[in-house]
Amino acid sequence: MKNLIVALVLFLSGISTAQQGVIDPVTWESNITKISDTEYDVILTGSIDEEWHVFSQFTSEDGSLPSVLSFEQSEGNYELLGTAKESETVKAYNDIFEVEETYFLKKVEFTQRIKVLNQDLKQLTINLEYQVCKEVCINKEEQFVINLDGSKATLDNVVLDEKSKTLSNSLLLDLKHKERLLSDSEELTSDGNLWKIFVLGFLGGLVALLTPCVFPMIPLTVSFFTKQSGNKAKGIRNAILYGAFIVIIYVALSIPFHFLDSVDPEILNTISTNIWLNVIFFVIFIFFAFSFFGYYELTLPNSWSNKMDSASSTGGLIGIFFMAVTLALVSFSCTGPILGSLLAGSLTSDGGAFQLTAGMTGFGVALALPFALFALFPNLLKSLPKSGGWLTTVKVLLGFVELALAFKFLSNADLVAHWGLLKREVFIGIWMLIFLLMALYFFGVIRFPHDGKKKFSFPKVSFAVLVVAFVIYLGTGLTKNSHLKLLAGFPPPTFYSLYEQESDCPLGLDCFKDFDEGIAFAKANNKPILLDFTGWACVNCRKMEENVWSDPKVYQILKDEYVLISLYIDDRKELPKEAQFRMKLNENHLKDIETIGDKWSTFQYLNFQTASQPFYVTMTSDLEILNEAKQYSGVDEYYEWLAKSLETKGN
Structure with a gap:
């Protein structure tokens, strides 16, 4: 137990170290030894920094991640x-x-013997995935x-075939006037989205407070600090420390994603648009709902909560810290689904792991x-409503x-x-059914296992009426080319429809x-280009199309003055075999370009x-940035930006 306490405390104290860039605790070398005319030993050796460790290929599958070699x-x-x-x-x-x-510890070495079958083979490429802790x-x-x-080989002298080079x-x-892209760099690095995500996380935390797992603990915990701390000042200090530790614990959960973001700038976007990961999220959220x-x-394993609860009796700062950990664990049945929504919604490349x-x-x-x-x-505790059936109602609403x-x-x-x-x-039809069932629940027509006898109240009936109004609003989206501006980005785009469409492009x-x-068409028609980097699963892309592009003046200038090139960076459709290739992004990274999304994201x-x-980028067919x-952005700002680009082309 002592080791566990020390490890968890060090974990939090090590966050600042991790953020300062200490993300390469292992230094690797590779060698090859010739055994015979056809057999070789490939040797990968890593020097591990003090106190760090790398897991074996054969470590238990129920524990940390094993090392994996792939040739x-x-x-x-x-x-x-x-x-x-x-x-x-x-x-x-x-x-x-x-x-x-x-x-x-200190040193890791993998030795793989190979037998060469092709005497023309000159190089081997080996990938190693591992976890270092x-x-x-x-x-x-x-x-x-x-x-x-x-002889020494690096990605600087990797031999790519002629197709890959071409x-x-x-x-x-070969962009001209590329410096124009940076004239509004402050906007591109704006922290506005981070504040929006912070507010959404804060609202999620407020919702979590109103669940049966958390709400009853507020008066109990506050009373403990104010009565058991000896004096009022100490009780206030301990309660504030308790709150600070809660914040630290939830912030710490996001730290590993910063390491992912530093390895590959596209990796978070790849994760968020991965087909099977989205299917897994679908299954998990259904599980959360029920x-x-x-x-x-x-619930999490009882042993975790029991260990944290025992540790909380240590006293002092460590005891308060483990009280906060205990809250996080025992409230997981209510906070887990909300955190899952936050995790899944924040993992995009726009802002990276900082979102x-x-x-x-x-939260x-x-x-x-x-x-x-x-x-x-x-004294404010007296104003808190008593726990009761309303907490169950909130939980069903979240479901x-x-x-x-x-x-x-x-x-x-x-x-x-x-x-x-x-x-x-x-x-849209599925959403209408879900929210209609929600309305029926608040009207008392359907019940769930933990519901008591239904009591009608004005707030419940009023809320049910609002939900019915929302269902009717959803119904307006079933007509051809209709826009649900309040939900822009959530339903699939209008061109992904059961109705026959004239175009598979937005609007x-x-x-x-x-x-x-697109370049060839723009050159033939002497028109500027609007280069649109978008994604099938990009919510903000849909919002722009349905709320900004749909505005008459923006729509007209797009339709009449520009050649629109929309490149979907998350399209998982495979390129033809003859169009697939390998690309050297930098001296340390080779990338296989196998799908349409691979090509356009790169x-x-x-x-x-x-x-x-x-x-969005405006440019000419001669690759001049406008x-x-x-x-x-908003309608007026976007329209002015498009108009200014046309003026630049005219000059």
């Missing part, structure tokens, strides 16, 4: 002889996972390129605020919201994969989904050094 392009070129051998490891019991783990755990990926003759070069543009409905209780940190901070502040506030003003959000994730997967399952009208505009085709990052959507890049 590229081995088929027909070489074969692996057995599994990779390892240097000396140590074993230790992990109290959290309750398993014995196997890992390396101290106070924090970092998931890392390394790529090694090894020459069979033993197609790689085709993604790089937990809120009372069919089962969603998640902002949301988690807001933690909202949870912590009542404990500090009521400790300062204990319906989780159910609706679940279908948003399924819709993301459907759009990205082009399955055609949840066309716009089908999605029926003419558009190109290939850059070269194209965006290489030429505009960003991975966020929506992202104006600063634009992201999410």
Whole structure:
């Protein structure tokens, strides 16, 4: 238990270290030893910083992540002889996972013997995925390129075939007046979105306070601090410390995503638009919803709560910290689904992991605020409503919201994969059914397992009437090309419809989904280009199309004056085999360009050094930049930006 306490305290104290950039605790080298004319030993050696450790390939599957070696392009070129051998490891019991783990200290070495089948083979490419831990755990990926003759190989001299070289070069543009992109750089790095995410996280925390898992603990915990601390001043101090620890705990949950963001700027966007991850979120949110409905209780292992509860009796700062950890664990059945929504909604490249940190901070502040506030003003406790059936009602309400959000994730997967399952009208119909059931619940027509006898009240009936009005509003979205401006971005786009559409572009505009085709058309017609980096699962992209592009003056200028090129960075449709290639992004990163989304996301990052959507660029067919890049904005601002770009072209 002592080790567990020390580890958790160090975890929080190590957050600042992690944020300062200490994300390479292992230094790697690669070597190859010739055993015979056809057999070689490939050796990967890592020097591990003090107090860090790397997990073995063979560590328990129920614990931390094992190391995984993968050898590229081995088929027909070489074969692996057995599994990779390892240097000396140590074993230790992990109290959290309750398993014995196997890992390396100070030095890690993997040795894989191979047999060469193709005598023309000159190089090997090996990928290593591993987890390295101290106070924090970092998931890392390394790529090694090894020459069979033993000479030094780096990605600087990786031999790409001619097709890869040609197609790689085709993604790089010779942009003219590129400095114009930066003239509004303050806008592009604005913290406005972070504040919005913070507010949303804060609202989520307020909702969590009104659940049966958290609300009854407020007066109990505040009373404990004010009565058990010896004097009022100490009680207030301890309650404020308790609140501060709650915030720290939730902020700490976002820290690992900063390491992911630093490894690959596109990785968070890749995660958020991954087809199967969105399907998993769909299943999880359905699971959360039925937990809120009372069919089962969603809890973390009792052993975790028991250990934290025991630790909280230590006293002093450590005891208060573990009281906060205990709150986080025992309230998980109510906060988990809300945090899941926050996690899934924040993981985009627009703002990176900082969006998640902002949301988690807001959530933690909202949870912590009542404990500090009521400790300062204990008389306010008398004004708190008593716990009762209304808490159950709030929980059921959240269940319906989780159910609706679940279908948003399924819709993301459907759009990205082009399955055609949840066309716009089908999605809206499902939402109408969900919210109609919610209204029937508040009218007392349907009940759930933990409901008592239904009592009608004016607030419940009023809320049910509002929900029915919302269902009617949703119904207006079932007509052809209708816009639900209040929900812009949530339903699929209007062109993803059961109705026959004249165009598969937003608002029926003419558009190109290939850059070269769009350039050729713009050159032939002497028109400027609006380059639209968008995504099938991009909510803000849909908001721009349905709320800004739909404005008559914006729509007209787009239709008459511009050639629209819409590039979908999350499109998982595979490119033809002849169009797939490998690209060297930098000296440490080779990327396989296999899908349409791979191609356009890489194209965006290489030429505009960003991975966020929506992202708009105005340019000529001769690749002259006309104006600063634009992201999410209002109607008037966007129209003026388009008009100014036309003036620049005219000059």
